Amino acid sequence: MSALLELRGVTKIFGGLVAVEDVGFDVVAGQVMGLIGPNGAGKTTTFNLITGNYRVSRGTIAFEGRPLTSLRTNRIVRLGVARTFQNIRLFQQLTALENVLAGRHCRTSAGLLGALLRTPGQRREERAAVARAIAELDFVGLPGRALDLAKNLAYGDQRRLEIARALASEPKLLVLDEPAGGMNEQETDQLVGLIGRIKARGITVLLIEHDMTLVMRACDQIVVLEYGKKIAEGPPAAIQRDRRVIEAYLGTEEAT
Amino acid sequence: MNRRLLVGYLVAAVALILAPRFLDAYQVDVLNSVGLYVLLALSLNLILGDAGLFNMGQAAFYAVGAYTAAILNTRLGVPMLWAMPVSGLLAAIFAVIVARPVVHLRGDYLLVVTIGLGEIVRIALVNDVFGVTGGANGIFGIARPFLFGHKIRTPDEFLYLIWGFVAVTVFLFHRLEESRFGRALTFLREDAVAAEGSGIDTTRYRLMAFALGAAWAGMTGSIYAAKMTIISPESFSFWESVVVFLMVILGGSGSIPGVMVGAAIVVIMPEIFRDLATARMLVFGLVMMVMMVVRPQGLLPWRAPRFRAGDVPRDLPRPEAAP
Amino acid sequence: MEQFAQQLINGLAVGSIYALIALGYTMVYGVLRLINFAHGDLFTYGAYLGMTLLTSLALQDRFGLAVGLAVLALMVMGLVALIGVILERAAYRPLQSSPRLSAVVSALGGSIFLQNALMLIYGARYQVYPDVLPQATVSLFGLPVPVMRIAVVVVSLAMMAVLYLFVQKTRTGTAIRAAAIDQGAARLMGIDVNRVIQVVFVIGPALGGAAGLLVGLYYGQISFTMGWTYGMKAFTAAILGGIGNIPGAMVGGLVLGVVEALGAGYISIAWKDAIAFVVLILILIVRPSGLLGERVAEKV
Amino acid sequence: MNKKMAVVLALGLVGATARAQETIKIGLMAPLTGAWASEGQEMKRNVDLLAEQLNAKGGLLGKKVEVVTEDDGGDPRTASLAAQRLTTKGVVAVIGTYGSAVTEASQTIFDEAGIIQVANGSTAVRLTEKGLKNFLRTCPRDDEQGRVGAAVVEKSKAKKIAILHDNSAYSKGLADEINGILKGKNANVVFFDALTPKEQDYSAILTKLKAAGPEVVFFTGYYPEAGLLLKQKKQMGWNVPFIGGDAINNPDLVKIAGKEAAEGFQFLSPPVPKDLDTAEAKAYVVAYQKKFNEAPSSIYGVLAGDGFRVVAKAIEGAKSTKAEAVRAYLTGSLKAFPGFTGKIEFNAKGDRVGELYRVYKVARDGSFVMQP
Numbered sequence A: 001m002s003a004l005l006e007l008r009g010v011t012k013i014f015g016g017l018v019a020v021e022d023v024g025f026d027v028v029a030g031q032v033m034g035l036i037g038p039n040g041a042g043k044t045t046t047f048n049l050i051t052g053n054y055r056v057s058r059g060t061i062a063f064e065g066r067p068l069t070s071l072r073t074n075r076i077v078r079l080g081v082a083r084t085f086q087n088i089r090l091f092q093q094l095t096a097l098e099n100v101l102a103g104r105h106c107r108t109s110a111g112l113l114g115a116l117l118r119t120p121g122q123r124r125e126e127r128a129a130v131a132r133a134i135a136e137l138d139f140v141g142l143p144g145r146a147l148d149l150a151k152n153l154a155y156g157d158q159r160r161l162e163i164a165r166a167l168a169s170e171p172k173l174l175v176l177d178e179p180a181g182g183m184n185e186q187e188t189d190q191l192v193g194l195i196g197r198i199k200a201r202g203i204t205v206l207l208i209e210h211d212m213t214l215v216m217r218a219c220d221q222i223v224v225l226e227y228g229k230k231i232a233e234g235p236p237a238a239i240q241r242d243r244r245v246i247e248a249y250l251g252t253e254e255a256t
Numbered sequence B: 001m002n003r004r005l006l007v008g009y010l011v012a013a014v015a016l017i018l019a020p021r022f023l024d025a026y027q028v029d030v031l032n033s034v035g036l037y038v039l040l041a042l043s044l045n046l047i048l049g050d051a052g053l054f055n056m057g058q059a060a061f062y063a064v065g066a067y068t069a070a071i072l073n074t075r076l077g078v079p080m081l082w083a084m085p086v087s088g089l090l091a092a093i094f095a096v097i098v099a100r101p102v103v104h105l106r107g108d109y110l111l112v113v114t115i116g117l118g119e120i121v122r123i124a125l126v127n128d129v130f131g132v133t134g135g136a137n138g139i140f141g142i143a144r145p146f147l148f149g150h151k152i153r154t155p156d157e158f159l160y161l162i163w164g165f166v167a168v169t170v171f172l173f174h175r176l177e178e179s180r181f182g183r184a185l186t187f188l189r190e191d192a193v194a195a196e197g198s199g200i201d202t203t204r205y206r207l208m209a210f211a212l213g214a215a216w217a218g219m220t221g222s223i224y225a226a227k228m229t230i231i232s233p234e235s236f237s238f239w240e241s242v243v244v245f246l247m248v249i250l251g252g253s254g255s256i257p258g259v260m261v262g263a264a265i266v267v268i269m270p271e272i273f274r275d276l277a278t279a280r281m282l283v284f285g286l287v288m289m290v291m292m293v294v295r296p297q298g299l300l301p302w303r304a305p306r307f308r309a310g311d312v313p314r315d316l317p318r319p320e321a322a323p
Numbered sequence C: 001m002e003q004f005a006q007q008l009i010n011g012l013a014v015g016s017i018y019a020l021i022a023l024g025y026t027m028v029y030g031v032l033r034l035i036n037f038a039h040g041d042l043f044t045y046g047a048y049l050g051m052t053l054l055t056s057l058a059l060q061d062r063f064g065l066a067v068g069l070a071v072l073a074l075m076v077m078g079l080v081a082l083i084g085v086i087l088e089r090a091a092y093r094p095l096q097s098s099p100r101l102s103a104v105v106s107a108l109g110g111s112i113f114l115q116n117a118l119m120l121i122y123g124a125r126y127q128v129y130p131d132v133l134p135q136a137t138v139s140l141f142g143l144p145v146p147v148m149r150i151a152v153v154v155v156s157l158a159m160m161a162v163l164y165l166f167v168q169k170t171r172t173g174t175a176i177r178a179a180a181i182d183q184g185a186a187r188l189m190g191i192d193v194n195r196v197i198q199v200v201f202v203i204g205p206a207l208g209g210a211a212g213l214l215v216g217l218y219y220g221q222i223s224f225t226m227g228w229t230y231g232m233k234a235f236t237a238a239i240l241g242g243i244g245n246i247p248g249a250m251v252g253g254l255v256l257g258v259v260e261a262l263g264a265g266y267i268s269i270a271w272k273d274a275i276a277f278v279v280l281i282l283i284l285i286v287r288p289s290g291l292l293g294e295r296v297a298e299k300v
Numbered sequence D: 001m002n003k004k005m006a007v008v009l010a011l012g013l014v015g016a017t018a019r020a021q022e023t024i025k026i027g028l029m030a031p032l033t034g035a036w037a038s039e040g041q042e043m044k045r046n047v048d049l050l051a052e053q054l055n056a057k058g059g060l061l062g063k064k065v066e067v068v069t070e071d072d073g074g075d076p077r078t079a080s081l082a083a084q085r086l087t088t089k090g091v092v093a094v095i096g097t098y099g100s101a102v103t104e105a106s107q108t109i110f111d112e113a114g115i116i117q118v119a120n121g122s123t124a125v126r127l128t129e130k131g132l133k134n135f136l137r138t139c140p141r142d143d144e145q146g147r148v149g150a151a152v153v154e155k156s157k158a159k160k161i162a163i164l165h166d167n168s169a170y171s172k173g174l175a176d177e178i179n180g181i182l183k184g185k186n187a188n189v190v191f192f193d194a195l196t197p198k199e200q201d202y203s204a205i206l207t208k209l210k211a212a213g214p215e216v217v218f219f220t221g222y223y224p225e226a227g228l229l230l231k232q233k234k235q236m237g238w239n240v241p242f243i244g245g246d247a248i249n250n251p252d253l254v255k256i257a258g259k260e261a262a263e264g265f266q267f268l269s270p271p272v273p274k275d276l277d278t279a280e281a282k283a284y285v286v287a288y289q290k291k292f293n294e295a296p297s298s299i300y301g302v303l304a305g306d307g308f309r310v311v312a313k314a315i316e317g318a319k320s321t322k323a324e325a326v327r328a329y330l331t332g333s334l335k336a337f338p339g340f341t342g343k344i345e346f347n348a349k350g351d352r353v354g355e356l357y358r359v360y361k362v363a364r365d366g367s368f369v370m371q372p
Helices: A043-050 A073-079 A096-107 A112-117 A120-140 A155-167 A185-200 A212-218 A236-241 A243-255 B003-022 B025-050 B058-076 B080-099 B107-126 B155-177 B180-190 B192-197 B202-228 B238-251 B256-294 C002-032 C039-057 C059-063 C065-095 C100-122 C147-169 C171-181 C183-188 C193-219 C226-241 C246-266 C272-286 D002-022 D037-056 D076-087 D100-113 D142-155 D169-184 D203-211 D223-235 D252-257 D279-292 D299-318 D323-333
Strands: A003-014 A017-028 A032-036 A058-063 A081-083 A173-177 A204-208 A221-226 A229-234 C137-140 C143-146 D024-030 D065-071 D093-095 D116-119 D135-137 D160-165 D188-194 D216-219 D242-244 D266-269 D337-339 D342-344 D358-362 D368-370
Touching (some): A003 A204, A017 A043, A017 A058, A017 A204, A017 A221, A032 A043, A043 A173, A043 A204, A073 A096, A073 B192, A096 A120, A096 B180, A112 A120, A112 B180, A120 A155, A155 A173, A155 A185, A212 A236, A221 A236, A229 A236, A229 A243, A236 A243, B025 B238, B025 B256, B025 D076, B058 B080, B058 B202, B058 B238, B080 B202, B107 B238, B107 C226, B155 B180, B180 B202, B192 B202, B202 D076, B238 B256, B256 C065, B256 C100, C002 C039, C002 C143, C002 C147, C002 C193, C059 C065, C065 C100, C100 C226, C137 C147, C143 C147, C147 C246, C171 C183, C193 C226, C226 C246, C226 C272, C246 D203, D024 D037, D037 D065, D037 D279, D065 D076, D076 D100, D093 D299, D100 D135, D116 D323, D135 D323, D142 D242, D142 D266, D160 D203, D188 D203, D203 D223, D216 D223, D223 D242, D223 D252, D299 D323, D299 D337
Parallel strands (some): A032 A221, A081 A173, A173 A204, D024 D065, D024 D093, D093 D116, D116 D135, D160 D188, D160 D216, D216 D242
Antiparallel strands (some): A003 A017, A221 A229, D337 D342
16 A cells, blocks of 8 residues: 555645645545545645645645645646546536546647647547547446536536546546535435445545545545644544544534 | 538638629728738637637737738848748747736736737837837838739739638638637636646646737738738737727627628728718727627627537447456 | 936826726726726716816806816716716626626727717817916925926825725725625625616716816816827726725826836836836736735635 | 609719719828827818819819718728728829828829829828839928928027937938938937827926936927927926927917917928918918818818819819829929919929928917018
8 A cells, every 4th residue: 555645744824824734644545535624624725735726835745756746737637636626617618528528638639730730640539539538427427418518417417527527637546625515315325436436447536525424435544634734534433433523523513 | 510600601702702803992902901800800819719818919919920021021032921921930939928927817917918018019119129120110112922923912812812811710720629729728718727627738728829829910910011011010009909809709709700700890890981981980889889788799609519419429438447 | 316206206197197097997897897998088078078168167267266176076077977877877787797808899889989979079189278277386305396286196196085985984885895806795795786886987987087187187188089098008007006906006007107207217218108018017927916906816 | 653763763873973974083081080080180171172162163174073082090001991992983183191101001002093192291201212103292201301400400509409209100200310410410419219199298208308408309299299298398497499390380289388388489391371472372261261260270281282282283284184194294294383382393203392391480479480
């Protein structure tokens, strides 16, 4: 078991406000890791630091031993870290197929000349990309919806489409920000199944989630944040018993 | 390509080929003017319509192209049509250099910066930068272009040259739109953060959009120089950038046929109103307002869908099976 | 050194006019996210209306210079505000839910229309204000400065101060600020956004009109195309200060004026505008949201 | 009823075409809109008035004269369209336009179409140096004005000279001419720079100018900026003499600057009608005054009028509307024609012959007084 992603002493300061402080954990290859914590604990900020949307103030983030901290987001995606967004960021005006092709972009290479001259190589690549995108749509459970506009999909389907888009970039690590947000129970069940199948493809998953049943069912390992600091780490069973976690998080969350 | 669009293009092409038989020199020259602006509008559409980058300084690239060709021609005797690709290339390089530090700016900040770039270029031309632009006088005595040994001189001949280039441009730009490159620009326009998060190098594509748009504006500039035989800084004023911007939005931002219609209307309308003499621009302004209110998406906002049912294959291996 | 001080004063005088016009851009932008390209022309209307009223009513003869001009200013501001409100109704309101740039084109159409209407009414020639201001000079830090030059700066700054207090201290002002931050949220909080837009289209054009009157009174010569030049400068100033930000527009205007004056004085007059734009670009590279604009990291 | 109407309509059409054949069309290309609209509209006034007068006297060669006006918007691209349009309207000659670059954009079009063009506000030297056979102009050239301007500067005995232009082709050209001549005579030019036209506050420029300490300033730009410069110079309490070029000859200068600030200002210009002692000029000023309620304000408008008159004269003299004949008459037979701007004759290039420029000075009452 080797660490695919390593966070060491990661700190992010906005203005004077410390959003994430000295957080460190490893994401082990092949596992599903959950990142939980109360609202404002710095989960999404941590994600944004991993995916290069924000720059770390201090600390290091390494993926397969390579530092990510100075790379731009698209480079990080290329290295194999794909993500979804907390408040869905699909290309709403475009079809599901085009959305997935966006994820395929970094694994294809046709350039300007290829586009203008429409070379055989470019056409072959294009056909393959479309085929792969369709396959990913099928995989996440959106068969036959390729030509629907993203904005016309139901909320849960939009979440799935975002996952398909991320998968199309052939990630080694998939970072899901509240994938079950806005989903009903049945959809959540399907999502747990989907996460299982993603794991079965050999893709490591890191996810933020508020739905504890999902977290407990889907995750192999859990990290808990509170006020920007890591307060616990361990397998679900251990976390469920952890005193500080119960006080800080589960106590309040479960009560509501 | 969509069949109706194809028919539209064919009808337009036939009409243009036959136009000199039915129109007088002035009317043909209006069409030439339309053609030049169609090219400019299409070039800006790449940047503004496709990539969603607010650029109100397209005249700067147009100017770089026109001046490059004019200088090459009058100083080194390079034939105008040979100078054309050089114009495009130089305009593209110029665009990349000036856009690099500012391309990440948000919408309206980019808008004002591009206005500034346009003005800086114009002021530089007026002040005879490097001693080669002729200052306020501009450059005169530019040779007419030769095509296959034939000197292009009359409005009719320019009609075929300009619209021939329009046809090539439309063909290539439609291809571009349907390609991986065109899609990347669309993603960029729709949501730059999501595009970057999907693995698209947004900075690179922003610059590519600028480079390509500038290259086309530059080549158009060289045709303009060849047609006018004299160019001066006032032909590349801020107003010129505004007019091209207007054509793109009025016609339907991001839509190739729309942008062409926009250019045609903005050029032809003031000509139709010529008989109103001093009131012609007043009516023009009014019509613009009304058109926008009536059709807020532009006159012809139509974009070709990239994929239709036939493009979607079935019976694919499931990704689980793939390694 | 004396030249430096002199150029500084020159810059502030021009800059205060830019600032006054820039406020109109920034307020409208704050609420509507619209670059009101016709705003420069509203400024021109202020100048022309001021001239007509000044010569036809001759208020300064009846009530004395100070009162006469104050009354005149209020009338001009009222009339230009009226034009602003009509413009908003006719050209912008129907486009509220359309793509942002559609309204920009509508604004450009409005600008062309307003400008040419003025040309048809008054003719294309330059118009000249009657000379009503006293021509005294005072010594400021040992430099001779025309009194009226100081008056222009003081009047502009006073109007900006009033506006600032209005926006900060009153309920309507708070509503304007709220709508500028998040229109949707403001709506949910029970703010009548359409009314806010109307208020903005009263205040912005009124200030623009006042600037037009000031320019007419002080410089004496006006033309129907003047709004285009001033408008572009003022819009640049608004961006420089951070568009949507009211103190930013004031600072942006003053900074732009001073940069222009110093650029003309110490580098080259012919390159003055280019220098100003280079400075603008450099500032935006360092501060992508303008001088006072907040540096918002894009929320993801 | 319908038939009747059709007949009436047909007759009307025939009549219209018949009448059309009877007119001689003369084109006017002018900036009716845009930044130079005031000049263009002034040009139109002069030419329309003269055409009216001519028609009242029976027209040309027994035909009425019809003026076909096209707006060039003051920009080269629109100008090339306007010119192209005029070539399709059957005009025998074209008057105009204002601005050298704008004129240049139309030159080849008229030349290739075999139409005589008489420009009125296009002073760039090169326009007549290209060997175009159909181009003439009633305005003088920049090099001539440069010579006269430099002479005026020398006469002022100023040791330090400042030259200010506005970076337009005309203004820069004139400034270069004067600068070249003065430099050639080892005069001390301490300042040479350009202001940005269409602005209102020139105090930054004046401050810099003053720091250079010139004893005379030659401003080669246009009257709106000149007026503001004079006014703001006075506000600064600086009383260096200013001299200007012919683009400043407009009564609005005094309105803008104020009489006090304008007093003593000198500028070069072809003589204006009121200063000529010919009967034609005197009568014209009266007629213009009567029709438009003011004296002709723009010298370029008057120069357009002169252009119209020489063309009319040439058609009459040559008894033909053919371009070659008109051109031959204008450059060969036309001698000492009594124009509203002095005697008119053309050389083979199409330029006016003779010293045209006079020096004007603004008097205390704001009037322009021709200097002996």
